[in-house]
Each structure stands twice: as C-alpha cells, then as structure tokens.
Amino acid sequence: MPVTENWKPTIVAFCCNWCSYAGADLAGSSRLAYPADVKIIKVPCSCRVNPMFILRAFEKGADGVILCGCHPGDCHYSTGNYYARRRMTLLFSMLDYLGVEDGRTRVEWVSAAEGVKFSETMNSFVEKVRGLGPNVRLGDLRCRN
Amino acid sequence: MRRIGVFVCHCGSNIAATVDVKKVVEMALLEQGVVHAEDYPYMCSEAGQSHIAEAIREKQLDGIVVCSCSPRMHEATFRKCAEKNGLNPYLVEIANIREHCSWIHKDMQEATEKAVILMRAAVAKVHLNAPLKAGESAVTKRALVIGGGIAGIQTALDIADAGYHVDIVEKEPSIGGRMSQLDKTFPTLDCSACILTPKMVEAASHENITIHTWSEVEKVSGFVGNFTVDIRKKARYVNMDKCTGCGICQEKCPSKKPLNEFNRGLNNRSAIYTPFAQAIPNVPVIDAAACIKLKTGKCGICEKFCQAGAIDYAQTDEIITQQYGAIVVATGFDTIKLDKYGEYAYGESKDVITSLELERIMNAAGPTKGHLERLSDGKAPKEIVFIQCVGSRCSDDRGKPYCSKICCMYTAKHAMLIRDKYPDTNVTVFYIDVRTPGKNFDEFYRRAVEDYGVNYVKGQVGKVAPQSDGSLLVHGVDLLENKQILKKADMVVLATAIEPNSDVRKIATMLTASIDTNNFLTEAHPKLRPVESPTAGVFLSGVCQGPKDIPETVAQAGAAAVKVIGLLAKDKLKTNPCTAKADELRCNGCSQCAGVCPYGAISYETRQVNDHGIREDRRIAVVNSALCQGCGACTVTCPSGAMDLQGFSNRQIIAEVDAICR
C-alpha cells in the first residue's frame, strides 16, 4: 500500500483506569495536544489486556497499538502491571521475531500525574507509526503468495 | 437488539467549540440499535439529566451512551440518573469526548471524526453490557492500628473515643515509638515525654483499646470491612498478668552486654529489660539472644528474684487471629544507615553522631544522663558542628532523593538547647537551605541565630577528618563568602535522612497497599485522599506515608481515624460488581488464574456440570466476588477464555477495538 500524504494511522491505546487513563485526562485538562489518530480504550488494569485484543486490533486494521499502565510498583491492584510487563515483553518479542516492525507496539508506564508524559508518549508513538506507514504485515495480508 | 440512546454534551463550549455535536448526533442515529440521539449544552445539569430520564421512559431505552467529559468526572452522575429512572446503572457507557478529544485537538473536522469513533466504540460496548448488581458485605466494627508510636496512638484514641474497638500492634516491648526517644520538641521546646506519656497511659487504660506490644502482623487476608489478621505475639518470657514492674529482674540480670536499642546502641542494657522507664506496658521482655538461661539453661537469676513469679522461660510465640473492618498503617520511620557516607567518619569516630543519638545524649535518661559529653573521652565539647542533609536530597545511589523535612527544625532546636545550657559551647550549622515552613517555625530558627548566636554557614561539608589530638577537622565551604572552611570541632552531629521503617515493605505486601520507590506508602490521591491507601479499608497515619513532624503526624492520625470511623459506622458496604467470573463449561480447572490473583479471590471446587448433555464432575474455578477487585489478571492467564471480567468482558473490549479500527 503506498503511503499517501493524507494517510492517517489508526492507533489503539489501552489505558488502565487508575493511572494512565487519568494521565490522559490530565493531558486533556492541561490542553497538551497529541494526534487525533489515538483512540483510547479504558481497561481496569494493564493486566486486563489480552494479546488477543492487540492482535485483533491489527487484524481489523490498526497501525499501532500502545498499552499504558501504572508504573511498576504503583499498580492499583499491586501486581497487575508486573504480569502485563511479562506478557507484553514476550508478545512483542514474538511479533519482532515474525518480522513485524517493532515500532508498532509499545508499552509505557504513565501515572495519573504524568499528563505531559502521556502527551509526549502519544506524539512520539504516532510519529513512529507514521514513519512506518500503513500496517501491511499484520493486517489483512494475503499469506498465500 | 438493545435500544440505545446517545446523549452528546456540549459542555458549554468546552466540547461544542471543537466537536460538531450535531454531526455526532447525526452519526449516532446511523448506528445499529441507536433509537434516540440528542445533544444538550450541559448534560450533567438537572435539566440535562431530565432529558435522559424522558428518553428512557419514552423510547424504552435499555442502553445509554453519554458523550461528555471523562467518566472520572460524571460516570457516577449518569449512572445514578439511569438507576433513578429504572435502568440498571451498568448499562451506561461514557464516551470521553472532552479530555480525550475536544481539549486536545484544534481542527474541528478531525475532532468530530474522533468523537464519532469514540461514540461508536461506546455504543458497540453498551450493546454487550450486562446489567450488574453491586453486592453487599458486612462490616466488622473493629480496627487494627499497626505501629504504636504517636501516630498509631493518636489514631487509636480517636477511633476508640468514637466507640469502636481498636487493637494496636507494636513490635517493640513498649508503645511510644520514636517520639519517646526525643528529649524536647520543636517549636515549643516542651519535653517530649511530658506530652507523650499521658497519651500512652490513656491508650493503655482505654476500654476500647487493646495493645499488643512485642507483636507483629503475620498475615492479612480479606478485604475492606472484613479483614482477617494473624498477629504474632512474640514470647516475652514474662507473664504479663503477674509482673508488677518492680524492675528487680533488670537490676539483677548478669547479662549486661546487649546494646540498648532505645538509646540507639550508645550504651548497654540487661538481657531482661523494658526499653525505658515510662514503658507501657511496664513489663519487661527477655532478649532470648542474650539471656544466659535461655541460651545455656543455667542462670535463672531473674526468676529467683521475681517475687511475683512472673518469669516463664517456657513461653513460646503465640498467634492470635482477629477480624477487622479497617486497618491503619502507622509504622513510622528510622534513620538511614550511614555506611555509605565514609567521608563523615561516622563509625570511625565516636564523636560523630546522628541527631537522634544526640537526642538520647541530651535526655536525662540517656547514656550520659543528659550531660552533653563526647562519647570518646567524656569531655564537654566546646565546638559542635551540625551537618544538614546527610543522605537527604541525594539523587545518587547513596542517599534519598527527598527532603526529610524535620531536620532543619530539630537542628535549630538542638543548637538552641546547647547554646542555652552550655553558653560557652560554639555551634556551627552547615546547611544547604534552611526550610522552615510551619507555624512559628521560621521564628524559631531565627531565634537560634539571633538570640542564641548559632553560626549558620551556607554550604555542605565535604569531609570530617579525625585528628590525632582527638579533635575533628571539618572540611566545609561557605558559599556566600566563597571560602573553603576548615573548622576544628569536638563533636559533629549529622542530620541523617529518615526512611520508612524497614518492615513497611513486608506489611504493604500483606495489605496489597502500594509503596513508592522510597518505600513510603502511597496515598489514594496525593491531594484529595491523603490518608487513604488505594486499597480500600487501609489507611495511613504518620511518617509511613511521607516525612512529617509531630503536629502533622497527629493531624494525619486524626484524619485517618475519621476515615476509619466513617467506614465502621456503616453496617453494609457496596461491592464493586465488575468482578471476574468463570464460565463453568469453558473452565479447565488448571489453577493458573489463582496464581495471579492478588486477592486470593479464586478457589476451585469439583462439581457436576452439564456440558451439552454430558454430565461430569469437573474442577471449576470459583471467584469470591466479595474479594475480587476486578483487575482482570486472571482473564488473560486463562487460555480458554473461561475467566471473564464483568463490565470489561472480552467481547466488550473486542467490540470497542473493532469499532475503533473499522
């Protein structure tokens, strides 16, 4: 798929309710802009995010998926993000192994106080994904040659 | 098919100036199942809510999407509105088109497109929302306070006065904590014991307070309103009921080697001891590591002399189990270890001491009976240097990055007391900043300078060099004069950083309360909920949450007590209905989910299931919805998708993903 100038990526952001969603709210109330390509889905905790959700997003045409949770040690449920960290580490490593560009997936820990970090993270992530162009490898790609 | 109503809020111009709300309404009506859509300037207002009520009635809505501000603002408002009008509150979803859209985008078309997508995702989710009902759980009307310092004592007294029973668990042989080690308190200079002891006595004699000293919390299970706690009562080897506190045992005990912890190890105590004269309870404990009888079987002198027959070498640890509705952590602090600060020669020279050690030296019950003397040779020091910020405000790996908050004031206090009592002793304070916010605090510090002639030098000390004549050469700097200073001193006092008590990590883990990188317990909200931990039913009192002086600690202790009283006053608590639930037909019974549950909410039972006509006994996961807090860790661990989270189900989230990516 050729990258046209007007192309806009579709980006799904999973945010945990306690830290990152609040961080996104703070980015909003502080008017810290980031591209409208990012759409946030609220989950109770980063550990609620199933790899299936991420692959589903790619299957349905997402160009990038980012997961935000509380900083390690700050999880509202004490341990959720530690599990999420291991799961995503393995999943992302697998995607890399399959030749999917590693810029399309990301995990970032954003606290409720880090509106600036949320906005900066989204800006840099969108920029990265824009640079990579439309997601071909994980999209509806014809595997059969 | 659901009958869904979509309500788009203008939020004045907050949303409407950037998002074309009419367009969102128009697009909403094209969505499957949406039978009603409208916009309104302030959806959260009485009038706005009446629009929702009317639509529920007239269009028989069974699903609602409000496109408005963050759910953190008004989700509760709209859920209540739905409930009042006969709709299950969990059939309401919020599309956040303010914080996540209109406030961060400038281009109207772009923002509108995004708002439409967020609306669609919410509609897609609400299609799959199930009506949920919050459960109820009873409240055990008893509170536990961990830590018997001034914070714990004050919290316990306030709760007890309100009529609820409180247990204090203190790991030392007596309550009193750090404050009991202090000589005088700032900014009034009144004697610490004089104001603390009456509170200790009051706590001990209060009919609603039970004190467990020489005890530690061993295990915590349960949840807000219903905690079950195991408390280990360590063997005291002294029968609390028989002991009269006469003290003869301590006098006669032949083992006098152990370091006196209460005096910060500056002198020794006997193997059987009470930490200090005003100890509560006034019953000694035997230090098993030092007791000759317990180590070798020979001795038994204390038993011989005890007329009350209170000595009991056969005592063992005892575990008591108790139910509580609320738990307050008041575990306090200690000073940091100074082994990484070799440049200050602490440990090398006996005359380099910490401020807390100075506190004991100044105290009449301390190792020098209150006389200011050098520990090396017993001489009165004529030149004393105080060094501030030792280990505080350090971003290297040696110290703590935070300000310990109390040091500026207690150093001013020490300087003043010394100059007052020993006018021919000179006092120099090396400081980086003098921080004295607090009522009458700066005035206090200025008195030290102006009335007592304490020499404040702005600049940190690089090295303390013990000299062959027994003096200490302090290598400092005066930044205002731009001079290096070599100051010969007889004694150096280090304002050592404070850190949370070393047990706090263990306790936090038991309580699933979170702690920050410095081991301070995290509050639920730094400004609006400063005495609650994010874990429901766990409250914070005193320095365990962050550095504090005594007045602040007492204030927070009272605030924590009020929160506990507010909780215990309720008979029933509503529980979060967004809990995990296992599908018995999909569950493998593999136990992986229980492995990641932070609340121990998952158990397994073998029961007969009917799987499409096949009846068989299966091991099935069962979630205790009263324990489950709804994090969802189990749902991802479950390979078969049997474990799902109500309110955030797999299919709901997938529906949102699909709506966003379509």
Place this chain on the structure above:
Amino acid sequence: MNQVDEIKQISGVNPLKCMKCGKCSASCPSFYEMDIKPHQFVSYVINDDVQALANSRSAWKCLSCFACIERCPRNVQPGKLIDAARQILIRQRGQEGLSADEIPALLDEDMPQQLLMSAFRKYRR
C-alpha cells in the same frame, strides 16, 4: 555544535541537576588555587559562558582527584565539567599547558615516566 552542548557531550554532565550544596568545593584540594570554584562550574555552563570556564585558572589547577565526583550528592560531578572545559580549550586553539621545550628543565632523576605521560595527556592535545 555550540560550546554548551559540546561540554555536556564531552563530560556527560547535566548541570541542571546541581542543587548548589557546595560539597564539591568543600572537598576540593585545589580550591584556593582556582579562580572559578568547583560549585560555580555549573553556573558557567548554564549561563552559556563555557569560554570563561575554559580560560580560567581552574582548568589547569584541577587535580583530577575525583573527590567532587565521588561525593556529589546529585550526580552532577563538576570535576568532569572542568576536565571537559580544558579539552575544549586544548582542541580549539591548539592551546597547550605544557610544551615539549619546557620538559628538560622540569626533569629530575626520580621523576616517573608516568608523570610525563599524564602531564602531556592532561595539558596537551
């Protein structure tokens, strides 16, 4: 690259971390030989006056003893700044603190090779 960025790159120091406690100056054995004191180094970088720092006596008086580096509570490590300032100076004009011609007069019988090596390394490009 401007000099501020250059000195930050060479030294790897972030001067903004300094809280101005003065522990570096309290520790410095060369304090009285220096015109610009160790705790002042960061200000020169922050105020975009690296040249003054490079031209200072301090650049030649620092003993590279790392006392300030070891004791700095903020990981600012002013000793690295002065070392970097000297590097900038030496590189920029071929300025040298020691010329080969001076050497014979300075030699004595016991002088270890190490001293010549390090003096050259320190004073010359």
Place this chain on the structure above:
Amino acid sequence: MQELMERAKELLASGEVARVLGWKKGENDWDVEPRFFESVDSLQDFVYDGFCGANLSKYMIEAGKKEGKTLVFLKPCDSYSYNQLLREHRVDREKAYIIGVGCKGKLSISKIPFDGIVSVQGASYPDVSENLTVQTLYGTQTVAYKDAMLERCHVCKGKEHVVYDELLGESTDTVDADRFAEVQRIEAMSPEEKFAFFQKELSKCIRCNACRNVCPACSCRKCVFDSTAFNSDQKANTTSFEEKMFHIIRAFHVAGRCTDCGECSRVCPQGIPLHLFNRKFIKDINNLYGAYQAGSDLETKAPLTNFTLDDAEPGVGRG
C-alpha cells in the same frame, strides 16, 4: 519391547490396571498410533520401537475419566508433559500407573529420503541399529538412524523421567544440536527476511488443527478459536491473518507451559516447523526470567504467573 509387553500383561492380568495406554502397530512399520488396550489379548498389537514418537500423556486426560487405573508408557520427554498436566489438575495421578520407558531417539518417516518405502528395519527396541535398512520399491537403501531422527531428539531434554512408578529400558544420549540455534538464526535475520520466512511457512497452514489436537498443553475443553469468548470462533478463515493470529495466540497460551515436546511439528501434515514459535518463547523466558523447563516439577511458579520487581521492559533488547 517384549519386556514392556510382558509387564503390561502382568499388570493387566493382576487387575492392578484396567487398561494399557500404549502404541499400536500400523499397516506399515512407521504408522504407529496411540491406543488404549483393554485386554491381554489385544496387546498383541502393542509395539514400542523407533517410530513410537507419539506423546501419550495427553490421552491421560481421557483416561482419568474412565474407571480404574491406566498403565501408560512415557518416554523421558513425555513425562514432562504429564507432569505439566498434573500440575494443572488435568490428570489424576491416582489413576495412572506410569512406566518410564527408555528412548534412543525417535524417527520421522519424512526424514528418510527415499521414494517408495516398503519397510524399515533397524528401529526395534531395545536394539536399534546405527543404520536403518530401508526396503523400497526400487531396492534396498540405508540411512543413518541419527539422520532420520525427529528434530526434537537432536535437542533432547535428557534421559531422566520426572515422574514414574517404575522404569524399564535404557535411554541413549542423542543430543547433537543446539536447541536454540534455529531460533537464533531467525532472530538474526532482517525484519523483511523474518517476515518472508514465516509468511512462507504459515502460508502452508490449512488449519487442520492437528498441532492443537496433539499438543498436551493445548488441552482446553473448549479452545478460544472454537468459542465465542472473544468473538474469535473461526470455522473457515475470513482473512489470512487468522493463521498468524492462531499460531501466535496458540504459542502464547502455551508459553511457560509448553515442555517443548515437539509434537506440533511432528504431526503437522504441511511440515511447518511450529516448534519455532514455542521455542522462541522458551528462549525469551530463559533469557529474561531465568532458565525454566515446564513440567520439570510441580512447585516452581510458571514464568507468566510470576514476576520480579525489576523485570525487563517490553521492547528491551529488540531491533
């Protein structure tokens, strides 16, 4: 083999076990299949030789539902799978009598590079030959036993059984390759090469589910790909992404549980090296969280239900 059969007959005859789970002779030397033997007579079809690669542990889930004890023969590597099932409460140890059998490496007929194979000699236990003698329609050929071995035997976990009631027979050390060499080779490729490699392999997938059905870790009563739990039920592929999704998710679901028994690759009719997915996770787990072998014991916390405070961050060490 005779020894095993005798012991099975003995246990069956004494009533100690109600049935025997073993391998049954097929039409050809290499067509061996798992089978429950309910009587002493039926055991005449029992076989144990170089072609008995099939891992019987998963069948013990079904065996647990039957009356009485089942005698099962487990090779060393199979015993890991059984242990893993035990820890997940999927099998009933009380209802199993486990004979740990020796293993000298198992064969893959597809690794014998001749056409028109009629019979293969030299794979009989306990006396396997160094070379296999292969009768083909076009004459007799020989191939080294080692060269016809399954990939997994070249990287064998070892000769020890981790669970058994008794042991019979000797095992041989067959390791002559690095278990992670192939994974490393792929990791070293450029993203384009990696993608091309997996695209080529996965394009062969016909979604027959043989890998899933044989996998001892894939023992869900209802697979997510057959259920509506995620709106993910797939009968026929609607997008070709689904193969990839299936294999990634399958590997993820067994991550930390997969014992690396290699059955998935053994049974794939299309010859897709499916173990490369599982082994990638195993390698990452070993590197990041410390060496872990699923099924080696019943206590150690599995890597994905465990954590340390300073685990690696996602994305670290990539690209």
Place this chain on the structure above:
Amino acid sequence: MKYSYFPGCTLRNKAKDLDDYARACAEKLGFFLEELTDWQCCGGVYPLGADEIASKLPSVRALNAAKENGQDLVAVCSACYHVLKRVNDDMANVADIQTRANNYMALPEPYMGETKVLHYLEVLRDVVGFENLKKQVVNPLTGRKIGAYYGCLLLRPSSVMAFDDPENPTILEDFIRALGAEPVIYPYRNECCGGYISIKEKEQAAALCQRITESAAGFQADCLVTACPLCKYNLSNNSELPVVYFTELLAEALGIKEVQE
C-alpha cells in the same frame, strides 16, 4: 593460576622495584604474571572525553589481548589499573564508544568489555586471601607502624572502580596486618597528593603532600605504603616519612627482599 600482566611504562623503568617484587612474590604465592607481549602505554590519565577514541585504544588492545589469552588482566600500578578498568567499563557499557572502538580495531570478534581487570592487591585479597598470605610470611614486620596511602586512582570513581569503600577503604590495612605490621588509620589516606601537577606546580603539590604525611605522622606512622609510582615520587619529594611500594613490603615479609639494616 595465570594472569595476563600489564606492567606499564613506569614499572619498566623508574619503578623497577614495584615490578620485580610483584613478579617474584606472585611466584612465591602461587600465581603467575604473564606479561602481555605487545602492551602499549595506557596514557597515565583516563581519557575523559566521551567523544575521543584514539586515546582509549591502547587500553582496549591490552584488554582484548587478555581476553584472547582467556585470562584476567592484572596491573600493579594504580594509574594503569585505573585507566584499564575505566576503559573496560566504557567498552562494556557505553554503546557509542563500544561501536567506534570496535570499528576502528576491526578485531575478528568485537571486544565488549569481557576482560576482568584486577589490581594485584585484589588478587592478594580475593584469590590468595590475606589469611593465607599471613601464613606464608617468614619475616613478619612486627612492631612497624605503617600508614596506607591510597590516593585517588584506586578508589575513585567508586561506581566504576568498585575496588573498596571510597571513603573508608580497608584493603591496604588488611594487607599490612597480614604482613605482621600495624596499620595506621589517618584521615587523608584517600586525599589527593597532587601527582599530576607536581611537574609544574611544585609548591601546591608540596602543600598537599605535607597535609597527608603530617597527618600520618601525627598518628604515629613510621612509613607510608603506596601502589602508585607517581604518589611515591611526589610524597617522597615532600616529606621526611619514608614511602615504599606495597610490593617491597610484601617481598620483605616473604623473605624475597633482603632486609636492609
């Protein structure tokens, strides 16, 4: 036990004693120092510029040679030890330096900081063991009061050197004790003697040395011991107190060096 050995410029020259005794004692104590065949001078000062490669290369060559020998790399001179260890730390941890140095060196296998750099004293402490050393002493230095002079290079920056407690080191004191002498603890044993400036700023160097030696003398030290030729030169020039290399003391105690009466 065999080690690759980096003697350094001064040990082949003015500090012959330091070198000869180090080798002889090693043999006596059961370890061997194999001098690297083509070592180049380390430069004496750690090249601080993070953007400079050339000045780090001699160290990288030595480190890589030790790696190829499959041995740990031992230095006796404090400066060599300091420079080698710090460059090694860069090669292990600083990606930019790693890449550029390797690009330049074009080794068959890139050098990534694999070599372990040890000071001779560390071998005595961690491999031979001071207890063991004590047993091998034939001429115990009983009655001698010796001040250890550490200087800067062995200890700082401690984050990289990780040699001993930077403010309160003990290795030399333990060494002195093992030889039967009494260590003298004095506060300036880790303060700079001004070695680098002693070529041009003699007065300043003298002042710094005096502070150190007077402090040691005040605590009744009868001599100072050091591992650094430059410290020895500088201190000896500016003090009455005798200054010796630690290997000399070692040789004396082990009976290798003739005791001069």
